[in-house]
């Protein structure tokens with residue numbers, strides 16, 4: 001075999017040795033550096049549609065890497081690269097001999113002093129170049145170019161196939177993302193956003209209580225995710241494949257509560273033509289979620305207490321108790337203890353229910369969850385709005401969302417994101433309809449959560465020192481992910497004793 005053939009055979013063998021361009025390029029380099037005075041090589045694509053050069057792979061003595069580094073070109077540079085007169089192989093013993101190469105290399109590999117560029121063509125399409133470079137000026141001779149010129153076809157083929165492979169991988173990643181969204185919308189286990197940040201403590205409680213059959217009372221402001229947490233308890237329990245029945249206690253008229261909850265026997269009242277199961281029976285084997293429990297009238301509270309004690313119900317018009325295997329999860333945004341004092345909520349029922357209370361912090365106390373929720377909602381809305389990519393949000397708009405006070409909690413955020421998507425029509429999302437963020441309600445933050453104390457931003461509308469202290473403590477808790485004591489905790493950062501911080505939080509009403 002002639003020397004040229006041996007060279008061609010060895011390089012093409014190495015080039016096709018792996019499906020990963022970084023590996024095959026490194027293998028080529030290891031051989032080529034013994035044949036040519038090179039310090040490295042790379043593959044650059046010519047992206048005519050976006051007027052860019054994209055470096056996709058590089059290899060030198062340290063190893064091979066896949067890259068995605070892009071350099072913008074001027075229209076004149078694109079014309080120069082498209083010019084049919086540009087030779088298929090070019091020796092540049094000084095980088096500034098060619099203005100486009102100088103522009104690109106000064107940004108990608110500024111130490112390179114001389115180069116051989118091998119143009120890659122595929123079906124009349126100018127794919128880009130393979131660059132063989134040296135850190136010394138005047139390294140290359142015509143014989144080096146002669147050796148390399150037969151390689152333009154194999155390099156072009158391998159690069160083209162590799163790019164196709166990458167497109168397939170990108171499609172696969174997109175399919176996986178769609179799958180995740182679908183699973184979430186079907187209520188799979190990973191649908192609690194903030195489970196590892198603002199809702200970490202809540203989720204620890206959920207994980208602990210879910211496998212047991214204990215009654216759970218979820219408390220939290222309206223729209224903060226009580227149903228989401230109730231659902232998480234059910235899906236993490238052994239009852240996950242059994243019914244999860246949600247009852248909105250506030251939505252049932254007083255006169256219908258008994259028959260809706262406990263069902264009725266045939267003939268129990270006019271119109272009761274056949275026996276009907278109530279919500280409790282429908283939930284048999286699974287979980288019943290009693291939402292808005294605070295709205296339940298006192299008479300129904302007594303009967304609920306009986307169910308909790310005996311795990312049996314009696315249908316309206318019936319006498320026989322029906323035994324049930326159910327787990328009860330209740331939720332309210334009302335202050336049940338206050339209602340007890342007023343006499344509108346039964347004390348005995350409270351004690352039965354509050355065996356395992358879970359308090360969900362409002363969204364303004366876990367602002368770190370806002371970007372996560374926004375991203376989750378955008379993914380959810382993607383399908384509904386028939387979009388093929390996520391709309392963008394400018395950092396200051398995201399900061400605005402994080403600083404806003406969210407009186408309607410996550411539900412209000414859901415509505416705000418939906419409204420912004422409807423209004424945006426493909427442009428970056430705007431949330432100016434939320435109105436200015438009040439200084440009193442949030443401290444100015446940059447998008448990377450660094451607090452900015454800027455007296456020039458103070459207005460004449462002063463707020464009480466207690467309110468400012470509360471906001472500052474809340475901010476410290478956000479920064480530390482809710483950690484109070486120990487290294488990196490809020491007490492350390494605020495330079496006070498953890499017990500002092502706790503008592504101040506209690507006084508200021510911080511959860």
Ligand SMILES: Nc1ncnc2c1ncn2[C@@H]1O[C@H](COP(=O)(O)OP(=O)(O)OP(=O)(O)O)[C@@H](O)[C@H]1O
Nearest residue numbers: 191192193194221222223224225226227228410411
């Ligand atoms: N942690 C979360 N992750 C994902 N979505 C959430 C989360 N919290 C709330 N949501 C969404 O916010 C909306 C309101 O949540 P949910 O109905 O659970 O609140 P709630 O506290 O039960 O409200 P209400 O007090 O009105 O009964 C729903 O669309 C829900 O999917």
